[in-house]
Amino acid sequence: MRHATSAQWSNQQSFVHRLDARTKLILLLSFLLSVALLRAPSAFQLTCCLVALIAVAFAARLPVWRVLRASLLVVPFVGLFSLLVYLTGDALRAWFILAKSYLSAFSVLILISSTPLPKLLAGARFFGIPSFLVEVTQLIYRYLFVLGGEARVMQTAFRARGGRSGSRAIRGASGMVAVLFTRSFERAAMIHQAMCSRGFSGNFARAGLARFSLREGLIVCVSIALLVGLHFA
């Protein structure tokens, strides 16, 4: 998924988008845990999970087919492990690993596509993820795409001057990486100066989070009850 697409999806308006990021994080963790704890899930249980996720994606007004397809990205990573299990003679377990991984990837993608990153990070911080980690993620998210843009400009300049694939391209690419590294370093210094000039003293001052509403609490309780119920289905 490209940055523009995920940012566009996560800034839409829907019931799912309006939910507190903390609620969504709790629901995601509960779902992942629930799916992981299904030792030998039946086809009915797996279908229930898939239908529930599709319903959430619909409610979030996401292009369901595209999200379903994007979730397939997990298959090459888990596929190898799944294949090894299959070769040991446990075909059913191999299939379970694949199905559970796909469902997990689908649920994570729904969360990312329905929650703007700043809200997601604020929620993560609420659950005790170290501030430093959250702030670094925030800055990486902001500048990764700026640097990506610079890399694309350099690539265009390379092609505009007759650059082609081959050994020269490898030399050119290594030069580009070096230039990008230097630019990143210089940019980091300038960003730090910009932060200091607006009173930064080493810690990000933050606006507080909204209060957790009764409605959100109710949604969490009902969803967890349904997930527990799934284990007895």
Place this chain on the structure above:
Amino acid sequence: MHPFLEVCGLTFQHLDGTKALDNVSFQLTGKENLAVLGPNGSGKTTLLLHLNGTLRGRGSVRLCGLEMRDGNLREIRRKAGLLFQEADEQLFMPTVLEDVMFGPLNLGWSAKDAEEKCRIALIQVGVPDDLLNRPPFHLSTGEKRRVALAGVLVMQPEILLLDEPTTSLDPPGQRALLELLRTLPQPKLIATHDVHFAAALSERAIFLESGRLTADGRLQDIVKRFDWNPYP
């Protein structure tokens, strides 16, 4: 009575030994703007970074009666609003609103107060409401410049330090920025190569060459003396 801004014998050397500023001295009253002219690498940006304490060199800088020292840094940085040449370097938070709120929250304002003031600053620079939750990455250059300026104005600065404010702006964008800056009452220091933009805001200029201040006087005289008009 002290001048509004007083720079005396300011000298700064980079780690590689290059002298970026060499014994720079000038004064500014609270009622005038000042254009900072000079070739690339002459020390214009370095000078601006010294005026709000982001860089510290030898010599003295006094702003609004405050001596540049550690104890005054917080207040000096609030009073001297610095607009960077590259808006992308100034807009580092994930959304427009959060970026503008960065400064006020660092000053210890409450989140509610900060958001209220930020919304006013964003209206002042003409940023529409629907951009508030957008990542700065998705804005146009003109919009980025406006948001960066809002981030500076929200801190209620008493002087504006503008580093190449017209960089990458199209002519309507430059005109809009000029009109906006004219409405702001604060004295302004404008480091720029754009002589026409500088002349529209300021009658006085200083000229830097290799970190040394080589002229201080009427902008038109300096432009003539250094043959600094690109289209004579």
